[in-house]
Amino acid sequence: MRSIDDIDRRTAPLVLAHLWLAVVAFAAAAVLGGWQMWARSPLPAPFSTPHNYFLSVTLHGTVMAYVLPTFFIMGFGYFVAVTALERPLPARWAAWIGFGMGVVGVVLAAVPVLMGRASVLYTFYPPLSVAASYYIGIILVVVGSWIWSALMILAMTAWKRENRGEAVPLVMFATVANVMLWLWTTVGMGCELLFQVIPGALGWTETVDVGLSRTLFSWTLHAIVYFWLLPAYIAFYTLAPRAAGGRLYSDTMGRIAFILFLLYSLPVGIHHLFMDPEHGTGFKFLQTVLTSLVTIPTLMTVFTISASLEIAGRLRGGHGPFGWLWTLPWDRPMVLATGLSFVMLWFGGLGGIVNMSYGMNAMIHNTSWVTAHFHLIFGGTTVIMYFAIAYEIWPTLTGRAVQSARAMNMQLWLWFIGMMVTTLPWHWLGLQGQWRRVAEFNYADPIVAAWAPYVIVSVIGGLVLVVSALMFVWNLFKLQRGEVSVAAPMSYAVAVYPPGRVPGMLNGFTSWNVAVLVLMLVAYGYPIAQFFIEPAPQAIVQRIR
Amino acid sequence: MASSHQEILRTELRWGAVMGVLVAGILGLIIYAALALHISPPSNVERIDPKTLQLSDEFTEQNLGTQVSGDGRVTARIVATQYAFLPPCVAVPLNRPITLRFASPDVIHGLLIAGTNVNTMVVPGYVSQVHATFTQPGETPMPCHEFCGLGHSAMLGRVQVLPADQFKPDAQGRVACAKH
Amino acid sequence: MATEPLDLTPEQRAAEDRTFRRGAALAVGVVLVAGIVLGFVVLPVVQGASVGLDAWSAICRAIGVQPGTPIARQPSSEAAATPVSQVSWGPATLGALRNGNVARGAQLSRVCDACHGAQGLSSDPQFPNMSGQTAYAIYKQLHDFRSGARKNYLMSIVATYRSDQSIADLAVYYASRQALQHGSIEDPVAANLAVRGDPARSIAACNACHLGNPGAPVETPNLIGQHKEYLLNQLQAFAHDTRHNDVYARMRTISTALTSDEMERLAAYYAATPRP
Known part of the structure; x- marks a missing residue:
């Protein structure tokens, strides 16, 4: 096992550039999120106007959806490619070009948002149309990430050529699974932006087919969440068992889980359109069935990782059916984060089953229930693992030693508590019918007044989240300025039975991409084709005048 | 602890089967609601x-x-x-x-x-x-x-x-x- | 610990992959077929039968090639259109405005000078300032005067014999000119309605539409620098339903929710607000 600097001395700055951008943007967006909750609460908030509120939601959403995950995943991907394959990154110059495009994109998008000229949240809503540079900026971030995608595939195929017949390390296999998922995912939003939204914003077209734009966005909308989520799963499988002092229960099941994510997170986006008029019930039902299958890899992961941690707990002297839980090293951030992440995953996952239900969706569509669900799954389950990943790899990246994990654990606990205190009331409010995306509520109305206590509790949760987010930046900053140590080598969890070789189908993606193509053709073929077979009446693009 | 690679896979598959039944049960409820209670989303193309x-x-x-x-x-x-x-x-x-x-x-x-x-x-x-x-x-x-x-x-x-x-x-x- | 041999023969590899591929195809296929049969056949046919819908129509509705849902009959409507304005914003109208002739509009505007001022800025506050108004707003109002959707003893006559092209030319001419610049006034009541609105009374912030944001109907006029008297007259006319050419009662709904004091304040506020 060699340290990152032994393998490729110039990778660490590349990874750090990506991660620092993600981290700083995240902290700023977290502060905005806290303010938004305050503005919607019965408590008097400063600067609270619809203009400011929707500007803030746009910034918060754009950063959390497009900046934080994309840059974090790119940075972590480069790190994995070098440390797991133990070979230098191919074409590092291209990676810097990708990063540069991303930075330019972020600036192009952020400027009109900050000027209040791009308040369309981060989900665009054509025929609303704002400054074109907002959309172009997002496209640039995506194109930058395509460069990353190409480099990840290149790194894996080069390794396979050099190590014929051997199993690609699980961590790299999973990273490339996420690359494949991302390439498929971006097609929908890319087409919507390039062929509908940007021509409208530039004044080249006067009308837009709204049904088509919603369908294209739905193509991206669910899969993108799995793109954000997979690094958390990568950490579950390849970092947590080692951090706990155990072994991965099954490498094969890990591969199958990541393949299932690739297959079943894509042909399911119409479950975001259950309440839409432009698709027949048949396609909605079909995608309900496909959506239900995406729970399987998650439930398998819960089993495999619990078993892996059980191995660790028993090796550390735990006895009995649950005694191993107490002997786990919960003082290690990666282990703690995994445990907390699982708790949030259960709550978020159960809520998600309501969302995917063909019939029940009507109770909660566009209520705070949905906001609660995706904050719990992404903000909770996923982002807490981003924290843990950062804590895990920072010493390797910077060659500094961790002095004490206490502040890190405290930060993770605060994030968990804040997320639960924020989102549990939101779930309840959603069931009461609290609707989404408004700048303020009229608390003089008796129905709304009854929500006030829950809203105030969630604001307190939001405050805890803001504190935790700022603490995260501080912890990383301190780590980076800490005592110089020998650059620690990075290692990933070893399976109970490490695979020497695996079947070709579990070592690459060619056949699986064909399966995705078939699934997408069935699930999205006619729903998209209908707009071309008989073009729907279009709506006038509403531009800023 | 499981004694062989095959046995580990078997436990996983058993769990998978249980989860498959769970998912099928949820889908069953959705189908029941659609057939018996006529609950379906508001599609009206x-x-x-x-x-x-x-x-x-x-x-x-x-x-x-x-x-x-x-x-x-x-x-x-x-x-x-x-x-x-x-x-x-x-x-x-x-x-x-x-x-x-x-x-x-x-x-x-x-x-x-x-x-x-x-x-x-x-x-x-x-x-x-x-x-x-x-x-x-x-x-x-x-x-x-x-x-x-x-x-x-x-x-x-x-x-x-x-x-x-x-x-x-x-x-x-x-x-x-x-x-x- | 690796128990399996590293080197399989190519034939063994192919066989292994084939088994895998078959299994995967079977799993994916079974799910797809089950979903399709249930979603496109079983569910709609059973649901349709209960409301007297034949199986074929139910299936077509489930696919989305026929309007309606399998769970209910489609209602019908015998109503005939009685629109409050004849203007619709299609690519043709928008194109006519984009290609409007400013020079011709300037010539045509001579007739308007008497009331609306030689610079498109009127000296009598009951006549609106035209300069700096959006072309869409002017087009809509002239069209409505011509069709009778909006009535005014002078404008109904003036607009009568104007062609669509003349209206478009006039609209782009005035839109190309500078609006009046005023000072500003401090009025927290009006500013609050303009910037925040009042969700308790379903009053959206006036600026949400009137400040050029996306999220405004095409014909939304610019209010800044308009005469206070004119603005107040219009708000009152909407509230009393003596003016009703606002499509889907957008202004009639809001103006009835406003108090007469708020109308006064808002009229004064927009008359005095400087352009951003």
């Missing part, structure tokens, strides 16, 4: 041009609101526009099926009526249709729940659920909300 909506026959201003047709069926036609519903208050009968039809002349809107299954997007280019029976008398909000511009937060309609003795159609079969 009916196109209408948003650019000329106000010139259309059905969604012309005079025709909006609640109407009881000759055969006794109740239909409410509502336009969702920036930043109001028209009519701002919809009269609906208590314990009697009603069809709600929505259309938008401008951008994407949406709406829900808390405590009922009424929840739909209103996408320009389509008529959104919801079938419902209101079982609680009284007045309830009908907010726009989809971002439709900076005035979105104020886009708040109302629904008045009227018992049979107050749900009185006029000569044209029209019913309006009671004034306060």
Whole structure:
């Protein structure tokens, strides 16, 4: 096992550039999120106007959806490619070009948002149309990430050529699974932006087919969440068992889980359109069935990782059916984060089953229930693992030693508590019918007044989240300025039975991409084709005048 | 601890089978609700041009609101526009099926009526249709729940659920909300 | 610990992959077929049968090639259109405005000078300032005067014999000119309605539409620098339903929710607000 600097001395700055951008943007967006909750609460908030509120939601959403995950995943991907394959990154110059495009994109998008000229949240809503540079900026971030995608595939195929017949390390296999998922995912939003939204914003077209734009966005909308989520799963499988002092229960099941994510997170986006008029019930039902299958890899992961941690707990002297839980090293951030992440995953996952239900969706569509669900799954389950990943790899990246994990654990606990205190009331409010995306509520109305206590509790949760987010930046900053140590080598969890070789189908993606193509053709073929077979009446693009 | 690679895979597959049954059970419930209770999402692939909506026959201003047709069926036609519903208050009968039809002349809107299954997007280019029976008398909000511009937060309609003795159609079969 | 041999023969590899591929195809296929049969056949046919819908129509509705849902009959409407304005914003109208002739509009505007001022800025506050108004707003109002959707003793006559092209030319001419610049006034009541609105009364912030944001109907006029008297007259006319050419009652709904004091304040506020 060699340290990152032994393998490729110039990778660490590349990874750090990506991660620092993600981290700083995240902290700023977290502060905005806290303010938004305050503005919607019965408590008097400063600067609270619809203009400011929707500007803030746009910034918060754009950063959390497009900046934080994309840059974090790119940075972590480069790190994995070098440390797991133990070979230098191919074409590092291209990676810097990708990063540069991303930075330019972020600036192009952020400027009109900050000027209040791009308040369309981060989900665009054509025929609303704002400054074109907002959309172009997002496209640039995506194109930058395509460069990353190409480099990840290149790194894996080069390794396979050099190590014929051997199993690609699980961590790299999973990273490339996420690359494949991302390439498929971006097609929908890319087409919507390039062929509908940007021509409208530039004044080249006067009308837009709204049904088509919603369908294209739905193509991206669910899969993108799995793109954000997979690094958390990568950490579950390849970092947590080692951090706990155990072994991965099954490498094969890990591969199958990541393949299932690739297959079943894509042909399911119409479950975001259950309440839409432009698709027949048949396609909605079909995608309900496909959506239900995406729970399987998650439930398998819960089993495999619990078993892996059980191995660790028993090796550390735990006895009995649950005694191993107490002997786990919960003082290690990666282990703690995994445990907390699982708790949030259960709550978020159960809520998600309501969302995917063909019939029940009507109770909660566009209520705070949905906001609660995706904050719990992404903000909770996923982002807490981003924290843990950062804590895990920072010493390797910077060659500094961790002095004490206490502040890190405290930060993770605060994030968990804040997320639960924020989102549990939101779930309840959603069931009461609290609707989404408004700048303020009229608390003089008796129905709304009854929500006030829950809203105030969630604001307190939001405050805890803001504190935790700022603490995260501080912890990383301190780590980076800490005592110089020998650059620690990075290692990933070893399976109970490490695979020497695996079947070709579990070592690459060619056949699986064909399966995705078939699934997408069935699930999205006619729903998209209908707009071309008989073009729907279009709506006038509403531009800023 | 499992003694071989094969045995580990077997435990995983057993768990997988249990989870498969669980998922099948959830799907079974959804299918049951659709077949026995007729619960399905509001799909109504009916196109209408948003650019000329106000010139259309059905969604012309005079025709909006609640109407009881000759055969006794109740239909409410509502336009969702920036930043109001028209009519701002919809009269609906208590314990009697009603069809709600929505259309938008401008951008994407949406709406829900808390405590009922009424929840739909209103996408320009389509008529959104919801079938419902209101079982609680009284007045309830009908907010726009989809971002439709900076005035979105104020886009708040109302629904008045009227018992049979107050749900009185006029000569044209029209019913309006009671004034306060 | 690796128990399996590293080197399989190519034939063994192919066989292994084939088994895998078959299994995967079977799993994916079974799910797809089950979903399709249930979603497009079983569910709609059973649901349709209960409301007297034939199986074929129910299936077509489930696919989305026929309007309606399998769970209910489609209602019908016998209403005939009685629109409050004949203007619709299609690519043709928008194109006519984009290609409007400013020079011709300037010539045509001579007739308007008497009331609306030689610079498009009127000296009598009951006549609106035209300069700096959006072309869409002017087009809509002239069209409505011509069709009778909006009535005014002078404008109804003036607009009568104007062609669509003349209206478009006039609209782009005035839109190309500078609006009046005023000072500003401090009025927290008006500013609050303009910037925040009042969700308790379903009043959206006036600026949500009137400040050029996306999220405004095409014909939304610019209010800044308009005469206070003119603005107040219009708000009152909407509130009393003596003016009703606002499509889907957008202004009639809001103006009836405003108090007369708020109308005064808003009229004064916009008359005095400087352009951003």
